Amino acid sequence: MNKFISGIFFVLCFLVAGTAIHAQRITDSGYRTVGYIKSDGTIQDGSYRTVGYFNADGRIQDSSYRTIGYLKGDGTVQDASYRTLGYIKGNGTVQDSGYRTIGYVKSGGTIQDASYRTIGHVDGVPAKRAAWFFFFGKSL
Numbered sequence: 824m825n826k827f828i829s830g831i832f833f834v835l836c837f838l839v840a841g842t843a844i845h846a847q848r849i850t851d852s853g854y855r856t857v858g859y860i861k862s863d864g865t866i867q868d869g870s871y872r873t874v875g876y877f878n879a880d881g882r883i884q885d886s887s888y889r890t891i892g893y894l895k896g897d898g899t900v901q902d903a904s905y906r907t908l909g910y911i912k913g914n915g916t917v918q919d920s921g922y923r924t925i926g927y928v929k930s931g932g933t934i935q936d937a938s939y940r941t942i943g944h945v946d947g948v949p950a951k952r953a954a955w956f957f958f959f960g961k962s963l
Contacts, residue, residue, distance in 0.1 A: 847947040849956060852940075858956065860948050866956070866963065874963040877952055891962050894951055900959050911954045928954045 846859040846867065859867040864877035875891070876884045883892045893901040898911035910918045915928040926942070927935040928950040934943040934957050945953040 847945065849948060849953070850944045852942050852944075854944065857943070860952055860956070866960075875960075877955075883955070885963060892959070894955055898951060900955060908959055911951045915950055915954075917954045917958050926954070926958050928957075 846861045848856055849858040849860065851857050856869045858869055859871065860877070861867065864879070865873055866875040866877065868874050873886050875886060876888070877894065878884065881893050881895055882890050883894060885891050890903050892903055892908070893905070895901065898913065900908045900911065902908055907920045909920055909925070910922070911928075912918065915930065916924055917926040917928065919925050924937050926937055927939070929935065932945045932948075932953075933941055934945065934953060936942050943957055
C-alpha cells in the first residue's frame with residue numbers, strides 16, 4: 824500500500840511540475856494575470872484564449888496565423904513589412920526604433936517602463952518574448 828501512495832504522489836508531483844512548465848504566467852503590476860506564454864510559443868490572454876504564436880523562426884503570428892511581426896535573434900523587433908519597431912538588448916533594455924529606451928526586463932522577471940515604474944512581472948518567460956508582449960504586442 825505504501826508503494827501505491829508514493830507512486831500516486833510521484834505522478835501528482837510530475838503533473839504539477841509539468842503544468843508549471845507548460846505555460847508561463849504574465850502579470851501586471853498588481854500581479855493580476857494578463858496572459859500566458861506556453862513552452863511551444865503559444866500566446867494566450869488571461870482567460871487562456873489563444874491570441875498568437877511565437878514561432879521558432881522568429882515569426883510572430885496572430886490567432887489566425889497571419890504574420891504580424893518578427894523577433895530576430897539579435898533582439899530586433901520588426902512588423903510584418905520588416906520595418907524595425909525596436910530593439911531588445913541582451914541586458915534587458917528595450918528601445919524603440921529611434922534607440923530611445925522605453926523599458927526594461929529585469930533578470931528577476933520584473934518589467935519596468937522607461938521611468939523604472941513596474942508595469943508587470945513574468946516568471947520563466949524568455950526576456951525577449953516578455954519584452955515583446957509588454958512593449959510591442961499591442962496588435963494582438
